[in-house]
Amino acid sequence: MRHVGAIAGRELRSLFSSPVAYAVLVLFAVLAGFFFLSGVLQFQDYIVRMQAFQMAQQLEELNLNDHVIAPFIHVMSVVMLFLIPGxxxxxxxxxxxxxxxxxxxxxxxxxxxxxxxxxxxxxSFVALLVLLLAIYPALLFWYGDPELGKTLAGLAGLLLIGVTYAAIGSFASAVTQSQLIAFFLAFVMLLVLWMLGFLADLGAAGGAVSNESFAGVLRWLSTAEHFESLVMGLADTKDLAYFAALVAxxxxxxxxxxxxxxxx
Amino acid sequence: MIEARGLSKRYGELIAVEDVSFSIQPGEVVGFLGPNGAGKTTTMRMLTGFLPPTDGSVTIAGHDIFDEPLAARRAVGYLPETPPLYPEMSVEGYLTYVAKIKDVPRAQRRAAVDRALERCGLADVRRRVIGALSKGYRQRVGLAQAIVHDPSVLILDEPTVGLDPIQIREIRSLIAELARETKGDKARTVILSTHILPEVEAICRRVLILNRGRKVVDRPLAELQAGGASLEEIFARATAREPGEHAERPAPEAPSDDRTGAQESEVRS
Incomplete structure (x- = not known):
């Protein structure tokens, strides 16, 4: 296994000497900034409205973790669907x-x-993306007091799903010599895996997948379902095993x- | 140094190489000749372990390419038809990387890269990006990559193709020098495929001609030329459409019934 480092090192250096890595980094940072800002503004808007209507209880329930950080991490996992294949x-x-x-x-x-x-x-590149992204929730610690543990769990979940996407993308790249085909193949595979849960929900509403156990299987196979529990800080070993099995x-x-x- | 026994490569119905055997001693410089599609590249790929043969076996420096692939590959320097280069890397960075994956020990890596740069006349462009180099220089980088780990066997697939006459002369003399070098106490073994017959006359001491996937000539160059015929004539006769009337009969271990083989591949191609 002593050549792994040499191969990874060369790959990273090549990645950073091509425009692709920078394009992905910039796109990721810009999208993250946009979604983060809109999340924070919306949060502020909630507070103002709830104060105006004197909804003390709802105001109490409102918190940065569940209403800013989790949705932010969630939307960034969707962004990863098409950036990681790149x-x-x-x-x-x-x-x-x-x-x-x-x-x-x-x-x-x-x-x-x-x-x-x-x-x-x-x-490693995915880890860099997640690190870059962590700046935004980190800002919240300056102005508010989100829970550190929950925030880190969410970021770790994002890292885990990103790494899983990287394994799927590797496979797509190994079956073709066209980078374009590798990109779309990876994207389609990721999208399908991600949407299986929605398919099950549609079916449950009286569609083709009316069989509840089949819908359960679909939901279990879906990356989105397992990611959900990670972001909510409710990860259990079954979710971790799911991602580990996908990577392996x-x-x-x-x-x-x-x-x-x-x-x- | 190199032992090929009964090498065959079939792609479904298509026969690329059929029952080719040869044995090459340390220090031999062998020219691999044959028309396009004769199976030269396929044979070389089987020698390097890139393609597994359908039948037969290859032993390099005493290591079977199947049973001890890593040891066998460590002994080989290989320049494929298209030099395997990363255009975005610097010459030096690329050679250092190749030295790493070819198991040159860390302590000797710098010296190995410097030596390869020196041997191939690349010292002046060591920091240049490969993609910005001329074709001649890229070919030299390809050669440098093949010798960076000081292999005892050098396999070169059409090393001068697509170069201008001056570059061809340079590369050719470089190969001749590399062939004279020794590896430890043994001389280096070189196999080189080419279409250019004078190249063979300039560098090689033994000629191996493939035609339609079969070995049709395997003799020392001096012996071939002793008959008075030029290499070109010998080549033309050996690769004529109708075999069986070569002036040069194949070496004893070559297949005896060329005729059926040729007809077979004619039907299939």
Whole structure:
């Protein structure tokens, strides 16, 4: 496993010498700023209105964690649906297009080292995104007193779902040599996984998925459902196991996809 | 140093390489010839472990490419048809990375990169970005990448293709120098594929000609030329559409019934 660092390091350096990394960082920061600001303004608006109507009890229930930070983290997880594929699309596809795959596969490294190195690079970039994003909730600690534990749990949840997206994106990049196809394939896979829960809800309302146990399965498979409990600070081991299984599963099929060039 | 036994590669019905065997001793410089589509690149990819053969086995420096892939690959420096370069990296950064994944120990890495830069005449462009280099320089970076870990076997797939005559001369003399270098107490083994026959005459001491996936000639260059025929004539005869009337019969271990093989691949191509 000693080559993992070398592969991850090269990948990160390449990422930052292309405009893609900066485009994603800027887009992410701008969108985060926009959603954060609108969240805070809306929160302020609530307070003003509740004071005007003397709704003391509701005012008491209003808090920064549930009404600003959680919705903010939630919307940023949706933004990640299309930004993470932008980061992962080149991981393997560009090696194939460049011909550098031939260097990698004739070097004394194992395919696991290659896959883990690439995944580690993408996961590090996700961590950077989450760190960047953490600035916004951090500002709230200056002006108010949100709960630290809940905030950190939410950010950790975002990191976890982002890393899971990175594993899925790696797989999409490993099955094609076109970065564009890798991007859309990853995006579609992420979107479908995310929407399974909604599909179940639609079905429950009398659609095709009227079978309740089937709807339950769909909901269980959906990333959105598990992410929900993470953001709310209600994560249990089942949710963590769900994301860990997704990451492990997609890394295994990524490895198989990389290996498969040898058998074609 | 290199042992190929009964190498075959089939893609479904298509036969790319059929039952090719050869043995190359340390220090030999072998020219791999053949028309386009003869299976040169496929054979080289099987030697380097990039493609698994459908049948047969490869042993490099005593390591079977299947059973001990990492040890076998460590002994090989490989320049594929398109040099495997990252355009956004600097020459030095790229070679350092290759040294890492080729298991050059950390303490020797700097020296190994400096040596490769020096050998390939890249010292002046070491900090330049690869994508900004001319094609000739990129080819040199490709060669530098193949020798950075001081391999005992060098496999070069058409190293001079697409270069101008001056660049060709430079690369060719570089390869000749690399072939003269020694690795430890043993001379380096070089296999090089090319379309340019004078290149073979300039560098190689042994010629191996593939035609339609089969080995049709495998002899020392001096022996081939002793008959008075030029390499071009020999090549033309060996790769003629109708085999069976070569002046140069294949080496003893080569398949005896070329005819069926040729007809087979004709039907299939």
């Amino acid at each position: 980061i992962t699309m080149g991981l393997f596809a560009s090696e194939k297009a460049n011909g550098t795959q031939e260097l990698l596969l004739t070097s004394p490294i194992t395919i696991w080292e290659l896959v883990l190195g690439k995944f580690l690079a993408a996961a 599963g997609f890394l295994i099929v990524t490895r198989a996809a990389v290996e498969s060039v040898r058998w074609r």
